[in-house]
Amino acid sequence: MLRCVVRAFGPAVDVVATECYDPPRPGPGEVSVRMLLASVNPSDLVTISGAYASRTTLPFVPGFEGVGVVEATGAGVSEVAAGQRVLPLGTAGAWQQVKVAEARWCLPVLPRLTDEQAATSYVNPLTALLMSRQYVIPGGGAGTAGAAGVVVNAAASAIGRMAIRMLNRAGVEPVALVRHPRGREQLTGLRTAAVLCTSDDGVREALPAVVREAAGGRPPTVVLDAVGGSEGGDLARALAPGGTLVHYGLLSGRPLPPALATERPDVRVVLFRLRDWVHTADRARLTDALAEAQHLVADGTAATPVAHVLPLRDVREALRREAVPGRTGKVLLRAD
Ligand SMILES: NC(=O)c1ccc[n+]([C@@H]2O[C@H](COP(=O)([O-])OP(=O)(O)OC[C@H]3O[C@@H](n4cnc5c(N)ncnc54)[C@H](OP(=O)(O)O)[C@@H]3O)[C@@H](O)[C@H]2O)c1
Known part of the structure; x- marks a missing residue:
């Protein structure tokens, strides 16, 4: 073998x-x-x-x-x-x-x-399902965080796209961030409040303001952050008072800025790790959640x-x- x-x-x-x-x-x-x-x-x-x-x-x-x-x-x-x-x-x-x-x-x-x-059907579908349930659509209610109140970065990643589809099913249209113009094409067919490309002139330098403007002038309440580093930090700075940054990936290879805790003590930073959930959930919950994720794979939402x-x-x-x-x-x- x-x-x-x-x-x-x-x-x-x-x-x-x-x-x-x-x-x-x-x-x-x-x-x-x-x-x-x-x-x-x-x-x-x-x-x-x-x-x-x-x-x-x-x-x-x-x-x-x-x-x-x-x-x-x-x-x-x-x-x-x-x-x-x-x-x-x-x-x-x-x-x-x-x-x-x-x-x-x-x-x-x-x-x-x-x-x-x-x-x-496991790592990304289950993570996207659990994160959107726990932090964006509690109880599965439509649009809890507001139609433009959610930001998803690395939106062209496999999990970014499935998270947006799950939010769309609940009536939420997030602000999506991609790092290359070609990322926009990968979001074709998804409903977003705006797609921002961080390599476009002026976007990265003024990210908190650009994100708020894209969200209709209102600060967002939840960020799903797969990038970390200075981008994750700036998205936390864009949040409304008491908002939540769900930090679940480190695509930049850099941690969130340590200064964030003193700059925005009101922001809740949640570190989400599927591994932690899977190893602590009871078996029935894990089996049910995985079955639900697999149904979402089958219907294309988590494809x-x-x-x-x-x-x-x-x-x-x-x-x-x-x-x-x-x-x-x-x-x-x-x-x-
Ligand atoms: N915490 C958890 O339990 C958990 C579970 C699942 C996934 N994740 C995390 O979610 C992230 C995405 O996973 P995936 O499986 O969906 O990845 P993927 O689609 O296989 O690959 C990552 C994609 O993200 C884009 N990307 C890379 N670096 C980026 C950056 N600095 N800024 C913006 N976009 C960037 C790249 O797209 P382009 O080359 O087209 O830009 C790349 O194709 C990873 O960090 C992963 O560890 C975490």
């Missing part, structure tokens, strides 16, 4: 290798999952870089998201059966041909999802465009393609 392996932290394209291995037999409570497809996500690349070195033991097999079929079950397994298509969650290891996982972490896949949809599907043995090429700016969809790894 073939798997990807990381033996030293660093840039993924340099440190991810492939190797042959003999998968162990599943022990009590475990199953062997024959992987079909796995996603390449920013969270995989950040983990491989060593950003979470304190909780990552080397060597390891990367991949937090992927779909496979249960091949064999260990003693005492009743949650899943051989032949069932599942998402083996809770640990990394999707970038290999056979993942031995705890049966209780193997969640079922909605039958009508294709393998590509299933392989991208992920796929740009490239490459076999595991070409993982370095897959990682090169992942790093291309303006990529139009996810890169997936096929476990053959």
